[in-house]
Amino acid sequence: MVIYKESYNNLVEIFSISTKENKPVIFPTDTIYGIGANILSKKANLEIFKIKNRPENKPFPILAGSIEQLEEIADISSLSSSNYSFFKENYNKCNTFILKAKDNLDKLYRQDGNVAVRIPNKQVLSDVLKKNNIFLTATSVNESGQPFINSLDIIVKEFKHVDLFVFGKIRNQSSNIYDITKNEVIKLR
Numbered sequence: 001m002v003i004y005k006e007s008y009n010n011l012v013e014i015f016s017i018s019t020k021e022n023k024p025v026i027f028p029t030d031t032i033y034g035i036g037a038n039i040l041s042k043k044a045n046l047e048i049f050k051i052k053n054r055p056e057n058k059p060f061p062i063l064a065g066s067i068e069q070l071e072e073i074a075d076i077s078s079l080s081s082s083n084y085s086f087f088k089e090n091y092n093k094c095n096t097f098i099l100k101a102k103d104n105l106d107k108l109y110r111q112d113g114n115v116a117v118r119i120p121n122k123q124v125l126s127d128v129l130k131k132n133n134i135f136l137t138a139t140s141v142n143e144s145g146q147p148f149i150n151s152l153d154i155i156v157k158e159f160k161h162v163d164l165f166v167f168g169k170i171r172n173q174s175s176n177i178y179d180i181t182k183n184e185v186i187k188l189r
Helices: 008-021 042-052 081-090 123-131 152-158
Strands: 002-005 025-028 033-036 095-100 114-118 164-167 176-179
Touching: 002 008, 008 025, 008 123, 008 164, 033 042, 152 164
Parallel strands: 002 164, 025 164, 095 176
Antiparallel strands: 025 033, 095 114
16 A cells, blocks of 8 residues: 655656556545546556446546646537636636547547546646646545545545555535536536
């Protein structure tokens, strides 16, 4: 088991280990503790579905470090002008957005041609994603359908199948989710 304190270098190292070894990692997002992996590591992401008892047809949100990076996997140009304005005003406020996925995104991360994306409102995490050009899945640490867990002690005890952990500050509140693929903004959570 590897447990690191949150810092730029530690996040880079643990995400690198996670990708090389195809293992999920539990880490502090800008909202709650998340479990995720690099989107290039399908094996690790399939393991997360098993750990959470979550159906594979319910993909995980993907974290990107910037709008420019996000545009590599999501089609922002397809947004209506009002939805684009809403996105620009709210992307860095702990919100997850449903956007039209680009064709290059693996089907494991898409549902009905869409992708859930978030740009973390946590400088260290967004810097790691942007500067290292990585995309991470990030879903709440819990069994699917259960409340999220934000005590690292409990997480380590209950998620024995995970070997990689980072601890740090969180808001202890899950993100809002908005579907902005249509003409209007639809708040899902």
